Amino acid sequence: MKILKYFTVLVGMVFIAPGFAAEHTINAEARVYNPDIIYVAPGDTIGFKNMTSHNAVSYVVPEGAEGFGEKGKLPGGSFNVTLENEGIYGYVCEPHIGFGMVGVIVVSNPVGSATAEMKDAALKKANETLEGPFKRLIGKLNKVEVK
Numbered sequence: 727m728k729i730l731k732y733f734t735v736l737v738g739m740v741f742i743a744p745g746f747a748a749e750h751t752i753n754a755e756a757r758v759y760n761p762d763i764i765y766v767a768p769g770d771t772i773g774f775k776n777m778t779s780h781n782a783v784s785y786v787v788p789e790g791a792e793g794f795g796e797k798g799k800l801p802g803g804s805f806n807v808t809l810e811n812e813g814i815y816g817y818v819c820e821p822h823i824g825f826g827m828v829g830v831i832v833v834s835n836p837v838g839s840a841t842a843e844m845k846d847a848a849l850k851k852a853n854e855t856l857e858g859p860f861k862r863l864i865g866k867l868n869k870v871e872v873k
């Protein structure tokens with residue numbers, strides 16, 4: 727029981743520690759993600775909700791970072807993403823890409839401190855790799871606010 731007590735205290739500290747591992751929610755609503763652009767810190771958890779008929783697959787990922795989501799698959803319900811690498815991630819809802827259902831996650835420490843270089847890198851990758859309706863992600867990346 728003593729071990730359990732220590733474990734509870736430890737877990738409590740992790741969740742209470744200010745500015746550490748915040749949780750964010752992105753709601754899939756009809757043909758949009760709400761919010762469509764979010765600014766988070768490395769290690770934060772991003773929960774995608776209401777994903778029964780939507781998916782969220784990263785198509786633009788910072789150099790050396792891991793993407794998220796599975797191409798061609800619906801997660802069903804909800805799923806969480808934790809991004810450790812700083813940079814700008816662009817993702818799409820594949821079933822609704824024709825409606826322009828795309829989103830951006832900006833990861834920086836501190837939150838909101840993404841640079842013009844990060845944005846340029848994301849736009850360069852997007853321009854080089856995205857095709858057809860997936861190019862709609864470029865417009866969303868252009869709306870990212872940088873320092």
Ligand SMILES: [Cu+2]
Binds near residue numbers: 821
């Ligand atoms: Cu969708």
